[in-house]
Amino acid sequence: MIEMKGVYKTYPNGVTALNGIDVHIDQGEFVYVVGPSGAGKSTFTKLMFREERATKGSVNVNDYNLSTIKERHVPYMRRNVGVVYQDFRLLPRLTVYENVAFALEVIEESPNQIRRRVMDVLDQVRLKNKARFIPDELSGGEQQRVSIARAIVNRPQLLIADEPTGNLDPDTSWEIMHILEEINAKGTTVLMATHSQEIVNTIRRRVIAIEDGQIVRDEARGEYGYEI
């Protein structure tokens, strides 16, 4: 569950990224965030895992109030949020298996748990047979699947994907979308910022459009709505 009320965000350099955002997203929803570059999409998603802090207003994610959360509680809050980026952000020296296991090692899971959950999640993104490869030996789509596996291996309630298909060709993009749908079907809220008209208009879900730091449109089963 995500709830934002009267959220403003001004960066230290004076740029106002968000200009009064009110939004409510239920657990288990699949939401696209669309809008022109620089409209505030990234800031909007960053607020949800305390990568950025709202200048004004309240942000609630799951059971955490991110406007008042103590610094030392942030890591625990993040264990309930998975994040996927356009550029994958994998560790190049580690194998696929190690990259995913890393997310569990650093939160001090037991080795047995790590083994079981990493294999489960690699199965889920259909990369079990590539567990021993390093990222450079994989295609872009496969690398993005590794990064998704890493994001969901903690079994987060919320998955945030910032243009996850931005670097991928259309076929590969569909592959990623199917995986995100599957994850969503299991109850995880998925929030996806995207520029892909084709995806938004084909897999119809809730669409939130942001322009100049404000929500200008919020439709269930919406359309992309911008000309390319």
Place this chain on the structure above:
Amino acid sequence: MKFRTLGRHTREGGKSVWRNGWMTISAVGAVTTTLLLVGVFLALMLNLNEVASNIEDDVEVKVLVDRTADEEDVSALESELESIPEVGNLDYSSKEDELNELVDSLGDQGKAFELFEQSNPLNDAFIIEPDNPVEALAIADEAESLDRVEEVDFGEEIVQRLFQFNEYARYIGLGLIVGLVFTAIFLISNTIKITIIARKKEIGIMKLVGATNSFIRWPFFIEGLLLGVLGSIIPIAAVLSGYYYLYYNLQDRIQFDFIELLPFNPFAFQLAGLILAIGAFIGVWGSVMSVRKFLKV
């Protein structure tokens, strides 16, 4: 923290020490140089202190009684001396005692003085042990002002010079050590900074998936600790073997009996422990500085 986690931090810290190559060598080298000097200096200082306090313990003020004084004068003087507050112990030594002591202390040559037994040229004397060696001077001044006192003697100059030398050596040595310790800390914090920058991406991912701040910081503390401890190996070996040689081979050749080195065991081992502790401190402090500055977690 779980034991397994400690193992992981140690592995990560060790890996960085290895990967940083030349930076590691320069940081360890700086710690080594610092600790070598600290070790030599401490060995010297502590032994000087020991010598000084041995001499201090022997400090006594000798008050020579005027030769014309009669028994009454002597007992009056005794009570006057006793009333000086700094006086610890007061002994009377007649001129016959004084002569005997002189004769004894000179050995064979002293026998010549036995001729004086009939007409002893020495004075009766009071020997005062001060409560605190530093007060010898005050006692001497006060005693000098009394009647029936011919002269007051004490090993003033040797003691004073030794104290002074000791003090200078201490300041110069301390200044040097502080400077070197800072250099070493600086080099260590730079080495760790390089690790932090090299692992920026890794740290970003750790934060993203919810690693706690202390979990992120630990490997860097361990890296610093390792650098400090590695830097203390050579100094410890040098201090142990050097002091062993000094104590067992040179001690006999030193002629003055008031110079006595602190015994090898336990002194050298205590010194080694201290060097290790200082090395560890330098390492951890260096990493704390870097982590605070460059690791915004």
